[in-house]
Amino acid sequence: MSESKNDTKAPPSPKSTKSPGGHLAYQRLHANMTTLKLGVAESIVDSYLESSAAEGKSTVEALDYLLDQEVKSRNSASIETRLKLSGFPVRKTLEDFDLSAQPSIDTKVVQELRTLRFVHNTENVIFLGPPGVGKTHLAIALGMEAIRAGFMAYYLSAAQLVEDLKKAAQQDRLDVKLRSLGRYPLLILDEIGYLPMDRVGAHLFFRLVSHRYEKGSTIFTSNKPYSEWGEVLGDTVIAAATLDRILHHSTTVNIKGESYRLMSRRKAGLPTPSPVIPVEA
Ligand code: ADP
Ligand code: MG
Numbered sequence: 001m002s003e004s005k006n007d008t009k010a011p012p013s014p015k016s017t018k019s020p021g022g023h024l025a026y027q028r029l030h031a032n033m034t035t036l037k038l039g040v041a042e043s044i045v046d047s048y049l050e051s052s053a054a055e056g057k058s059t060v061e062a063l064d065y066l067l068d069q070e071v072k073s074r075n076s077a078s079i080e081t082r083l084k085l086s087g088f089p090v091r092k093t094l095e096d097f098d099l100s101a102q103p104s105i106d107t108k109v110v111q112e113l114r115t116l117r118f119v120h121n122t123e124n125v126i127f128l129g130p131p132g133v134g135k136t137h138l139a140i141a142l143g144m145e146a147i148r149a150g151f152m153a154y155y156l157s158a159a160q161l162v163e164d165l166k167k168a169a170q171q172d173r174l175d176v177k178l179r180s181l182g183r184y185p186l187l188i189l190d191e192i193g194y195l196p197m198d199r200v201g202a203h204l205f206f207r208l209v210s211h212r213y214e215k216g217s218t219i220f221t222s223n224k225p226y227s228e229w230g231e232v233l234g235d236t237v238i239a240a241a242t243l244d245r246i247l248h249h250s251t252t253v254n255i256k257g258e259s260y261r262l263m264s265r266r267k268a269g270l271p272t273p274s275p276v277i278p279v280e281a
Contacts, residue, residue: 040073041066082147087155094141101263102134104256110138113251119146119186119217124250127221132259135221139188142219146186153186158205159195165204174204178211186217193224193232202233206242213245220246 033042045066052062083091094114099107112118118125125142127135143153156164168177181187197205212218222232226243230236257263262272 038066038070041070044069079147082152083144086143086147086153088140088143089136089155090140091144092137092140093144094138097134097137097141098260101260102255102257105253109251109253113142114145116142116146116149116151118251119149119151121249122185122214122217124217124246125219126246126250126252127219127255128223128225128252129255129257130223130259132261133255133257134260135223135255136190138253139190139219139221143186143188151185152183153188154181154184155188155190157190157194158192158197161189161208162197162201162204165208166200169200169204174207178208181208182211182215184216186219187212188219188221190221192220192222193228196231197233199234202235202238202242205233206238209242209245214249218246 029045030042033039033045048066049062052065057065094110099105099110113125117123125139127138129135140155143155146153165174165177168174209218222229224232226247229243230239233239233242265272
């Protein structure tokens with residue numbers, strides 16, 4: 001890169017733009033920053049150079065600050081993009097999760113999961129437990145950790161997964177769909193067992209689990225113990241083969257507790273709804 005005499009003045013302040021050469025360098029600086037897509041640095045360069053010159057900062061400090069702002073903004077923009085693409089129905093974090101409310105969860109296990117070693121090692125995590133105990137919360141919170149660490153993560157309810165796979169199969173593009181779901185380093189499959197699967201659904205679910213086996217990490221949540229997955233999948237043979245692959249490299253977190261919402265209402269002295277589930281008319 002060629003340097004004009006004006007460039008040797010460090011750091012260039014807007015004052016230097018008053019000389020003809022300085023004006024040219026100033027315009028080229030902005031044009032080149034636009035070409036290089038340094039949008040954040042470009043938006044702050046004028047005011048920053050002015051204040052850094054007043055504070056007597058060196059050129060290195062000024063350049064470091066500007067580029068650092070650009071990198072920080074790109075990282076957070078890419079995290080935001082990956083979060084938007086993740087399909088998470090809500091955003092939940094591990095910080096928001098009150099472990100003391102669920103004594104059945106081993107804190108050490110959560111700490112280990114938080115390291116994301118399971119994602120690096122393409123292992124699975126399964127959260128089991130009754131409704132409201134935080135299975136979805138923990139699954140999404142780990143997904144957010146993975147996204148923050150630079151991974152792509154994708155969330156689907158089991159019902160949505162089966163619907164998507166059936167649609168793909170009907171359109172003769174099941175392999176493409178399996179490959180695309182196979183590429184996520186972390187897939188979250190929520191609510192297995194809320195709706196029983198039919199034979200086709202169970203078979204497609206097995207195909208996906210087989211496809212991701214030892215290739216990617218999957219977090220499953222279910223309100224049904226493994227002993228009932230035969231009923232969930234409508235076929236004990238498929239259930240056994242599916243569980244065999246899921247559990248080969250995995251951590252199961254069995255949450256035995258009360259619904260967090262009901263617990264909070266009870267603690268606040270509020271009435272808790274009766275356990276009878278109303279049937280919609
Ligand atoms: P599940 O998936 O097990 O049915 P959720 O994860 O959807 O339960 O939890 C129900 C609600 O209670 C969510 O809003 C969740 O954020 C909250 N919640 C559950 N457990 C906890 C907890 N231990 N600390 C904080 N919030 C919790
Ligand atoms: Mg849930």
